[in-house]
Amino acid sequence: MARTKYSEQFCGYCNKPTRMEFVGEMDGVPGKVWFRCTRCHHNSLIALIAQSANQANIKLDASSATPYNPLQTFKIGESIFHSEWNDVGKVISKMKTSDGSQSILVSFEKQGQRRLIENLKPEPADLAHTE
Ligand SMILES: [Zn+2]
Known part of the structure:
Protein backbone atom coordinates (compact mmCIF):
# COMPACT_ATOMS: atom_id res chain seq x y z
CA MET A 1 0.00 0.00 0.00
CA ALA A 2 1.59 3.22 -1.16
CA ARG A 3 -0.84 5.52 0.57
CA THR A 4 -0.04 6.22 4.18
CA LYS A 5 -2.65 7.29 6.67
CA TYR A 6 -0.06 9.41 8.47
CA SER A 7 0.89 12.92 7.44
CA GLU A 8 2.22 16.09 8.96
CA GLN A 9 -0.60 18.40 10.03
CA PHE A 10 -0.85 21.27 12.43
CA CYS A 11 -2.07 20.19 15.87
CA GLY A 12 -3.83 22.96 17.78
CA TYR A 13 -3.20 21.19 21.07
CA CYS A 14 0.54 20.73 20.60
CA ASN A 15 0.55 24.13 18.84
CA LYS A 16 2.93 22.85 16.17
CA PRO A 17 2.96 20.51 13.18
CA THR A 18 2.94 16.92 14.32
CA ARG A 19 2.61 13.47 12.78
CA MET A 20 -1.11 12.86 12.53
CA GLU A 21 -3.17 9.80 11.68
CA PHE A 22 -5.99 10.07 9.17
CA VAL A 23 -9.25 9.21 10.95
CA GLY A 24 -11.94 9.86 8.36
CA GLU A 25 -13.89 12.40 6.38
CA MET A 26 -16.55 14.54 7.96
CA ASP A 27 -19.99 13.63 6.62
CA GLY A 28 -21.37 16.17 4.17
CA VAL A 29 -18.37 18.48 4.40
CA PRO A 30 -16.11 17.91 1.38
CA GLY A 31 -12.44 18.58 1.97
CA LYS A 32 -12.67 18.42 5.74
CA VAL A 33 -11.18 15.42 7.42
CA TRP A 34 -10.40 14.34 10.94
CA PHE A 35 -6.82 13.72 11.95
CA ARG A 36 -5.64 12.33 15.27
CA CYS A 37 -2.39 13.66 16.67
CA THR A 38 0.06 10.86 17.42
CA ARG A 39 1.60 12.99 20.16
CA CYS A 40 -1.38 14.16 22.23
CA HIS A 41 -4.11 11.90 20.69
CA HIS A 42 -6.55 14.75 20.22
CA ASN A 43 -8.68 14.80 17.07
CA SER A 44 -8.54 17.84 14.82
CA LEU A 45 -10.76 18.74 11.88
CA ILE A 46 -8.54 19.89 9.05
CA ALA A 47 -9.64 21.60 5.84
CA LEU A 48 -7.58 19.96 3.10
CA ILE A 49 -8.81 22.05 0.17
CA ALA A 50 -8.01 25.40 1.74
CA GLN A 51 -4.44 24.39 2.50
CA SER A 52 -3.62 24.12 -1.19
CA ALA A 53 -4.48 27.79 -1.68
CA ASN A 54 -1.32 29.00 0.01
CA GLN A 55 0.65 29.53 -3.20
CA ALA A 56 -1.40 32.63 -3.97
CA ASN A 57 1.31 35.22 -3.44
CA ILE A 58 -0.62 38.46 -3.35
CA LYS A 59 1.00 41.61 -2.07
CA LEU A 60 -0.63 42.48 1.22
CA ASP A 61 -1.25 45.92 2.58
CA ALA A 62 -0.99 46.40 6.34
CA SER A 63 -3.26 49.46 6.27
CA SER A 64 -6.17 47.53 4.77
CA ALA A 65 -5.59 44.37 6.81
CA THR A 66 -7.64 43.46 9.87
CA PRO A 67 -5.65 43.76 13.10
CA TYR A 68 -5.32 40.30 14.62
CA ASN A 69 -7.34 39.74 17.77
CA PRO A 70 -7.85 36.20 19.15
CA LEU A 71 -11.41 37.10 20.21
CA GLN A 72 -12.44 37.76 16.60
CA THR A 73 -13.29 35.34 13.82
CA PHE A 74 -11.72 35.60 10.40
CA LYS A 75 -12.56 34.48 6.88
CA ILE A 76 -10.39 32.48 4.50
CA GLY A 77 -8.68 34.98 2.22
CA GLU A 78 -8.88 37.78 4.78
CA SER A 79 -5.76 39.89 5.33
CA ILE A 80 -4.51 40.12 8.89
CA PHE A 81 -2.03 42.47 10.50
CA HIS A 82 -0.19 41.10 13.53
CA SER A 83 1.04 44.14 15.48
CA GLU A 84 3.43 42.17 17.72
CA TRP A 85 5.30 40.78 14.69
CA ASN A 86 4.66 43.88 12.51
CA ASP A 87 3.69 41.46 9.76
CA VAL A 88 0.76 41.02 7.42
CA GLY A 89 -0.65 37.70 6.31
CA ASP A 126 -11.14 27.23 32.37
CA LEU A 127 -7.80 25.64 33.22
CA ALA A 128 -8.40 22.58 31.07
CA HIS A 129 -5.12 22.92 29.20
CA THR A 130 -2.93 20.62 31.21
CA GLU A 131 -0.33 19.88 28.53
ZN1 LIG B 1 -1.12 17.14 19.37
Missing part, protein backbone atom coordinates in the same frame (compact mmCIF):
# COMPACT_ATOMS: atom_id res chain seq x y z
CA LYS A 90 -3.56 36.03 4.61
CA VAL A 91 -5.87 33.45 6.17
CA ILE A 92 -5.38 30.25 4.14
CA SER A 93 -7.36 27.76 6.20
CA LYS A 94 -9.46 27.37 9.30
CA MET A 95 -9.55 24.51 11.74
CA LYS A 96 -11.93 23.51 14.47
CA THR A 97 -10.52 21.20 17.10
CA SER A 98 -12.49 18.44 18.78
CA ASP A 99 -13.06 20.51 21.92
CA GLY A 100 -14.74 23.24 19.86
CA SER A 101 -11.93 25.79 19.84
CA GLN A 102 -11.11 27.42 16.53
CA SER A 103 -7.90 28.41 14.85
CA ILE A 104 -6.76 29.92 11.57
CA LEU A 105 -3.68 29.18 9.49
CA VAL A 106 -2.17 32.44 8.28
CA SER A 107 0.56 32.81 5.66
CA PHE A 108 2.59 35.81 6.84
CA GLU A 109 4.97 37.69 4.57
CA LYS A 110 7.87 37.52 7.04
CA GLN A 111 6.90 34.89 9.61
CA GLY A 112 5.66 32.31 7.11
CA GLN A 113 2.76 30.06 8.04
CA ARG A 114 1.50 30.51 11.56
CA ARG A 115 -1.46 29.02 13.38
CA LEU A 116 -3.45 31.55 15.38
CA ILE A 117 -6.39 31.17 17.72
CA GLU A 118 -9.68 32.75 16.68
CA ASN A 119 -13.10 33.11 18.26
CA LEU A 120 -11.50 32.76 21.69
CA LYS A 121 -14.01 32.80 24.51
CA PRO A 122 -12.40 34.19 27.64
CA GLU A 123 -13.11 31.81 30.47
CA PRO A 124 -10.80 32.61 33.40
CA ALA A 125 -11.97 29.52 35.27
Whole structure:
Protein backbone atom coordinates (compact mmCIF):
# COMPACT_ATOMS: atom_id res chain seq x y z
CA MET A 1 0.00 0.00 0.00
CA ALA A 2 1.59 3.22 -1.16
CA ARG A 3 -0.84 5.52 0.57
CA THR A 4 -0.04 6.22 4.18
CA LYS A 5 -2.65 7.29 6.67
CA TYR A 6 -0.06 9.41 8.47
CA SER A 7 0.89 12.92 7.44
CA GLU A 8 2.22 16.09 8.96
CA GLN A 9 -0.60 18.40 10.03
CA PHE A 10 -0.85 21.27 12.43
CA CYS A 11 -2.07 20.19 15.87
CA GLY A 12 -3.83 22.96 17.78
CA TYR A 13 -3.20 21.19 21.07
CA CYS A 14 0.54 20.73 20.60
CA ASN A 15 0.55 24.13 18.84
CA LYS A 16 2.93 22.85 16.17
CA PRO A 17 2.96 20.51 13.18
CA THR A 18 2.94 16.92 14.32
CA ARG A 19 2.61 13.47 12.78
CA MET A 20 -1.11 12.86 12.53
CA GLU A 21 -3.17 9.80 11.68
CA PHE A 22 -5.99 10.07 9.17
CA VAL A 23 -9.25 9.21 10.95
CA GLY A 24 -11.94 9.86 8.36
CA GLU A 25 -13.89 12.40 6.38
CA MET A 26 -16.55 14.54 7.96
CA ASP A 27 -19.99 13.63 6.62
CA GLY A 28 -21.37 16.17 4.17
CA VAL A 29 -18.37 18.48 4.40
CA PRO A 30 -16.11 17.91 1.38
CA GLY A 31 -12.44 18.58 1.97
CA LYS A 32 -12.67 18.42 5.74
CA VAL A 33 -11.18 15.42 7.42
CA TRP A 34 -10.40 14.34 10.94
CA PHE A 35 -6.82 13.72 11.95
CA ARG A 36 -5.64 12.33 15.27
CA CYS A 37 -2.39 13.66 16.67
CA THR A 38 0.06 10.86 17.42
CA ARG A 39 1.60 12.99 20.16
CA CYS A 40 -1.38 14.16 22.23
CA HIS A 41 -4.11 11.90 20.69
CA HIS A 42 -6.55 14.75 20.22
CA ASN A 43 -8.68 14.80 17.07
CA SER A 44 -8.54 17.84 14.82
CA LEU A 45 -10.76 18.74 11.88
CA ILE A 46 -8.54 19.89 9.05
CA ALA A 47 -9.64 21.60 5.84
CA LEU A 48 -7.58 19.96 3.10
CA ILE A 49 -8.81 22.05 0.17
CA ALA A 50 -8.01 25.40 1.74
CA GLN A 51 -4.44 24.39 2.50
CA SER A 52 -3.62 24.12 -1.19
CA ALA A 53 -4.48 27.79 -1.68
CA ASN A 54 -1.32 29.00 0.01
CA GLN A 55 0.65 29.53 -3.20
CA ALA A 56 -1.40 32.63 -3.97
CA ASN A 57 1.31 35.22 -3.44
CA ILE A 58 -0.62 38.46 -3.35
CA LYS A 59 1.00 41.61 -2.07
CA LEU A 60 -0.63 42.48 1.22
CA ASP A 61 -1.25 45.92 2.58
CA ALA A 62 -0.99 46.40 6.34
CA SER A 63 -3.26 49.46 6.27
CA SER A 64 -6.17 47.53 4.77
CA ALA A 65 -5.59 44.37 6.81
CA THR A 66 -7.64 43.46 9.87
CA PRO A 67 -5.65 43.76 13.10
CA TYR A 68 -5.32 40.30 14.62
CA ASN A 69 -7.34 39.74 17.77
CA PRO A 70 -7.85 36.20 19.15
CA LEU A 71 -11.41 37.10 20.21
CA GLN A 72 -12.44 37.76 16.60
CA THR A 73 -13.29 35.34 13.82
CA PHE A 74 -11.72 35.60 10.40
CA LYS A 75 -12.56 34.48 6.88
CA ILE A 76 -10.39 32.48 4.50
CA GLY A 77 -8.68 34.98 2.22
CA GLU A 78 -8.88 37.78 4.78
CA SER A 79 -5.76 39.89 5.33
CA ILE A 80 -4.51 40.12 8.89
CA PHE A 81 -2.03 42.47 10.50
CA HIS A 82 -0.19 41.10 13.53
CA SER A 83 1.04 44.14 15.48
CA GLU A 84 3.43 42.17 17.72
CA TRP A 85 5.30 40.78 14.69
CA ASN A 86 4.66 43.88 12.51
CA ASP A 87 3.69 41.46 9.76
CA VAL A 88 0.76 41.02 7.42
CA GLY A 89 -0.65 37.70 6.31
CA LYS A 90 -3.56 36.03 4.61
CA VAL A 91 -5.87 33.45 6.17
CA ILE A 92 -5.38 30.25 4.14
CA SER A 93 -7.36 27.76 6.20
CA LYS A 94 -9.46 27.37 9.30
CA MET A 95 -9.55 24.51 11.74
CA LYS A 96 -11.93 23.51 14.47
CA THR A 97 -10.52 21.20 17.10
CA SER A 98 -12.49 18.44 18.78
CA ASP A 99 -13.06 20.51 21.92
CA GLY A 100 -14.74 23.24 19.86
CA SER A 101 -11.93 25.79 19.84
CA GLN A 102 -11.11 27.42 16.53
CA SER A 103 -7.90 28.41 14.85
CA ILE A 104 -6.76 29.92 11.57
CA LEU A 105 -3.68 29.18 9.49
CA VAL A 106 -2.17 32.44 8.28
CA SER A 107 0.56 32.81 5.66
CA PHE A 108 2.59 35.81 6.84
CA GLU A 109 4.97 37.69 4.57
CA LYS A 110 7.87 37.52 7.04
CA GLN A 111 6.90 34.89 9.61
CA GLY A 112 5.66 32.31 7.11
CA GLN A 113 2.76 30.06 8.04
CA ARG A 114 1.50 30.51 11.56
CA ARG A 115 -1.46 29.02 13.38
CA LEU A 116 -3.45 31.55 15.38
CA ILE A 117 -6.39 31.17 17.72
CA GLU A 118 -9.68 32.75 16.68
CA ASN A 119 -13.10 33.11 18.26
CA LEU A 120 -11.50 32.76 21.69
CA LYS A 121 -14.01 32.80 24.51
CA PRO A 122 -12.40 34.19 27.64
CA GLU A 123 -13.11 31.81 30.47
CA PRO A 124 -10.80 32.61 33.40
CA ALA A 125 -11.97 29.52 35.27
CA ASP A 126 -11.14 27.23 32.37
CA LEU A 127 -7.80 25.64 33.22
CA ALA A 128 -8.40 22.58 31.07
CA HIS A 129 -5.12 22.92 29.20
CA THR A 130 -2.93 20.62 31.21
CA GLU A 131 -0.33 19.88 28.53
ZN1 LIG B 1 -1.12 17.14 19.37
